[in-house]
Amino acid sequence: METRKLLLTFVKNVVERPIVYNLVKEFDLVINIYRASISEEEEGYMVLDITGPTKMIDAGINFIVSQGVTIDNAQKSFRWDESVCTSCSNCLTHCPVNALHIEDRKTMKIVFDQNICIDCMGCIPNCPFGACGSIFQD
């Protein structure tokens, strides 16, 4: 037996499929949902853990992915929208780990490294342009 923590994100049209039901019914997994937001209008998410034999967990995860659900391996809720970002740089002094940073000081372009991000949300209220957000906040 094993327990695995997952952050799932759903696109609009996946929302209606009975994914959790199938994890229980078809794969015999124990599901614990901690936090979820699912609506028909927008992207949804679910934070859960699943417990069961490793083989069944893997099969369950394969099933979820086949249904069009994305497993966020980084398990982070923070989202940076590059198309909205102007590279002003105001967020930089509010990111404690330099996940948002400048690589080339000639162009002053902002880049984001998801691996470093600690999901602290420090940048969100400090982005005047609304490029920083979290799927846990509306």
Added chain:
Amino acid sequence: MTEAWIDDVLAYSGIAAVDLYLGATQLRHNDPANIDYPGEFKFGGGHVIEKLIRGEELQLFALSYGTDEYPLKELRTKFTIDDLNQATMVNPRNCYQNYNVAVNTSNKTIYTYLGKLKPNMGNMTYSSAGQLSPLLNDPVYRTIGIGSSVWLAGAQGHVYSEGTQHTSAVVRTANQVPAEGAGTLALTGNMKEMDGDFVRGVSFKGYGVSIALGVGIPIPILDEDILLKTTVRDRDIRAQVIDYSIDYPMETGKVLATVNYETLKSGIVNILGRDIETASLSSYSMALKIAEILKAQIRDGNFLLNKPYQPLPPNQSMKAMKAGK
């Protein structure tokens, strides 16, 4: 119309029967502002202007007292920029020449239009493209004047006046680069020709809403002196560091230090014996992009330069509003 709101943002209607002014820093109706300090200021006039330029649908709600020829007393309708005969941007202060740099020496966080300033000089913010800023490349306004064509968020606009707070009588350093906040420009352009990527509503936590605009101004190289001045580099531009916790609100005029743009853009500035992280509110990378777009338009003959019909006032100082009794 005697009162009007666009997407719930109050517009000024005291101009003519069916004309409106919408201000970029106007808050949305019922915005709690700083009642629950620091407020979020999620949406306001700047955001409405961005939506309008992006061609999105907006709601107009207007009231009137009714007259014989305008009997309608209430109107609620949806519209886009295509439904308007004219949509003109009139922007009384842009392109601040060498605006100051903000820090906070107090022991509590403060919220300003230069962003959130951490206590004990925990960060430092500025807002200028430095060596790409138009008025820093034409420091005594030899080619930029009233009537000059400007690239305003994709439209070909022009300078219609000196900007508010225009102060040309300032201390200047080598090559007449101002050593403090100096000239400004009032710009206008046709919003129907603008690109929403360069007109952005902004929200400053604890402060308010505003707008960020992309502006590019061509400088014709007519002689050596003009050429020399356009070679200004970040290291030649020194800005004043002001304490926004005390000296700015109390108008003491005190300058903590001066710092050049090369250092500001390096990300760390050392003043008063401390290393301080820096950040900008304006975007240098957007400024670079605009310079390239404008260069291409001029090369292709799509953007024509012109001679201003009147210079900007050369010797002007600024005064503060008289204090109340």
